Amino acid sequence: MRGKRARFVTPVFTINYNSLTEKNLPGVNPVKSASLFSGYKVNPAFYDEMFSATGVPREHCKALWEHLGEMSSADIAALQERTEQSFLHEGITFSVYGDESAQERIIPIDLLPRVLDAGEWQLIEHGLHQRLRALNLFLADIYAQEPAQVLGDGIVPADLVYGCPQYRVQMRGLQVPLGIHVFLCGTDLVRTHDGFMVLEDNLRVPSGVSYMLANRRALKTSMRNLFRRHRVCGIEQYGKLLRKTLAEFAPAGVADPCIVLLTPGIYNSAYYEHMFLAREMGVELVQGKDLLVHNGFVYMRTTEGLRRVDVIYRRIDDDYIDPLAFRQDSRLGTPGLFYAYRMGNVAIANAPGTGVADDKSLYAYVPDIIRYYLNEEPLLANVETHLCREPEGLEYTLDNLEQLIVKVVGGSGGYGMLVGPQASANERAAYAAEIRKNPANYVSQPTLDLSCAPCLTHEGAAPRHVDLRPFVLCGQEPRLVPGAFCRVALRPGSLVVNSSQGGGGKDLWVLPP
Amino acid sequence: MLSRNAQGLYWISRYLERAQHGCRLLADQLQTLEDRPVEEIDQTWRRLYASLDREPVGGSLESNLDDENFMLADSYTLADDLTFESSNRDSILSCIATARENARQVRNVISKDMWYCLNVAYLKLSKVGIADIWDDRPGDFYLHAEDTIRTFSGIVDSTVYRDDGWHFIQLGRFVERVQLLAALIEAQITVFPLNEAHIESEWLSLLQVCEARSTFSRRYSLEYQPVNVINFLVSDLRLSRSIRYALARIVVALERVSEKRPAQEARRLAGHMAAYIDFDWPRHDLNDTDATRTVLQELRDTSRKVHENIETTYFEYEIEDTPGA
Secondary structure (H helix, E strand, O other), X not given: OOOOOOOOOOOOEEOOOOOOOOOOOOOOOHHHHOHHHOOOEEOOOOOEOOEOOOOOEOHHHXXXXXXXXXXXXXXXXXXXXXXXXXXXXXXXXXXOOOOOOOOOEEOOEEEEEEEEOHHHHHHHHHHHHHHHHHHHHHHHHHOOOOOOHHHHOOOOOHXXXXXXXXXXXXXXXXXXXXXXXXXEEEEEEEEEOOXXXXXXXXXXXXXXXXXXXXXXXXXHHHOHHHHHHOOOOOOOOHHHHHHHHHHOOOOOOOOOOOEEEEOOOOOOOOHHHHHHHHHXXXXXXXXXXXXXXXXXXXXXXXXXXXXXXXXXXXXXXXXXXXXXXXXXOOOOOOOOHHHHHHOOOOEEEOOOOHHHHOOOOHHHHHHHHHHHHHXXXXXXXEOOOEEOOOHHHXXXXXXXXXXXXXXXXXXXXXXXXEEHHHOOHHHHHHHHHHHHHOHHHEEEEEOOOOOEEEEEEOOEEEEEEEEEEOEEEEOOOEEEOOOOEEEEEOOOOOOOOOHHHOEEEEEEEXXXX | XXXXXXXXXXXXXXXXXXXXXXXXXXXXXXXXXXXXXXXXXXXXXXXXXXXXXXXXXXXXXXXXXXXXHHHHHHHHHHHHHHHOOOOOOOOHHHHHHHHHHHHHHOXXXXXXXXXXXXXXXXXXHOOOOHHHHHOOOHHHHHHXXXXXXXXXXXXXXXXXXXXXXXXXXXXXXXXXXXXXXXXXXHHHHHHOOOOOOOOHHHHHHHHHHOOOHHHHHHHOOOOOOHHHHHHHHHHOOOOOOOHHHHHXXXXXXXXXXXXXXXXXXHHHHHHHHHHHHHHHOOOOOOOOHHHHXXXXXXXXXXXXXXXXXXXXXXXXXXXXXXXXX
């Protein structure tokens, strides 16, 4: 399997404004009106979200393009600054691990929205539901009491499951509510000239949904006119859907379940989001020490005494939720929680042990998993992936390191990965040595031609690479709000969109049919 | 209400009460620098430090009274210590930082405006240092900081739902107030003993710190007799910065909070203190400094016990019996 390599050689077009008709409103200076995009250069090597390769705005982006063109870069830059200031004041911040100096940072927001039309969104919606359905069947299969069929049938190598550090033997034979292990999944999607692709599934404690909502809110505040003139699908119902979905996991016989969100506390990088979601849902935000287990039931400590808890939306990793069942040194969790869960007296969502299905090695098998359980072709493609645990994969990876992105199998958030084309020879050599020490810990993928969208820079709008992370809910039925956390690599040319690595966000619009 | 949330609210208001008290003390103290003799500046610093149970850095109150420049430089260090020093947990900045930290913990149960006010106040304050405020009317800085805290209280009054959370906010504020006032009056009579000839301006400044000067002038006279001042600050039920008023608010909050789990001991102690002040406070017989100080110390001890009982009843209680499922 070889990736196509033909980049940075194609000519670069500039948008030709004279060839485009533009509705000039009275009093609007036509030169100024074009200024935001006047320096914008479409690089045909990458799919551009707003313009065709020849620099003409795509049909569904035309109205937005016209509207934004009426504003000057300076106007938008001023709005931008005010918005970031309000993020800081509201405390919409995250922390970066290993960076003592800047404890609280905002995720920079770019005010130019990215737009998807109804057809594009429909494909994503169906593709994500399909994928999550298959992954839930896979998890039910490998955690069933009986030997897993998917392994018996040779679809997935058994050691990939049982040898995975995220496999939780404690979950074996446990009947999870609704039979669903993953109630919430945040899937990273990218687009290339070949269409949408799944970059990775986040099935443990996916984060970022608060930024989806905060970015929309910020855009609505700062650019109200945009929303007057465009019909954009609403996403504000997310909190309500989240609560509704969680309630469906309540133990039998509990009519009005007490739902809580379990956070590791204010020092967690995603604390803002935990607080935000608890607020949106109108549920208590609890820490491990607020809960206790008594006679197999979970309670929280309130000023009126103990109150029973029925559903826990946990934002703590498996390892830390219960020192009696998992890591003994955890001080974030609640002793006995897993016992109460086994007894069926409380629901924990997502279920422990789902990480086995978003492992970066297992990822390569997801298309087969979809075919196996659903007897359907995957609607969303995977990125070609080389598993270093296999001799061919290892050899290919080491031979082509300067063209590949190498990821740590259990890692997330962009930590520990190597971006081959941007690394120095020394860095690559050191990384290669690490790979040889423990090949099974690495996978490699070609550097993708990630699509670009216009972003505000000091020189007006300029293309930057983007991806998107929609959040799929799954209870009695699958639910998806038409929106996503759209991440942007703010540094020119950078392909890394992770917020911990200098990425930012922008609002993503889905247009109604 | 989740115990940790109640605890967070309680501490937000305790720390802000402390910060506000610090602002008032320092605003008053820095005014004395303008026109008062060095001995008085020295004494009021002593009163201030004694009331906060704090030793000045490097024992700097052992000043050379003949050297006026030394004292002014000293004031700079002392004001810094009480305003911005991060190792001082009771400095104004530390108090606001801790209040904000607590607000972050409970942000999902406080109003957006409460958080916003506190967060912006902290972000602004954390960018300032003593050098920035010293040259140009430093008192203004404290008045402004106090205004922010008052704004916060106003937001609390107008946005907080009157459930347990509200009562814990009241408890935090008034438990802290009893402690601060009792400590301040005690420090006052230690530095300016009651049986010695009194300097009027010192008692005036005590009233000023307690926002009671003009009311006192109307109710009593322009003779700032120490005994009258103390009686006013301890026992007047209509003065919001009096011990008796704060006790009344504590009693009410304890009656209303969490009716299913009354904090019996706290209620008994607070009611007892209130009754003591109403009926047994030696209002005409305060000239014995030591005796008065003992009474004030007892009030402080008792209010500390009130705090402890609130803590063990609502925040960190043990589980003994089987809870109802």
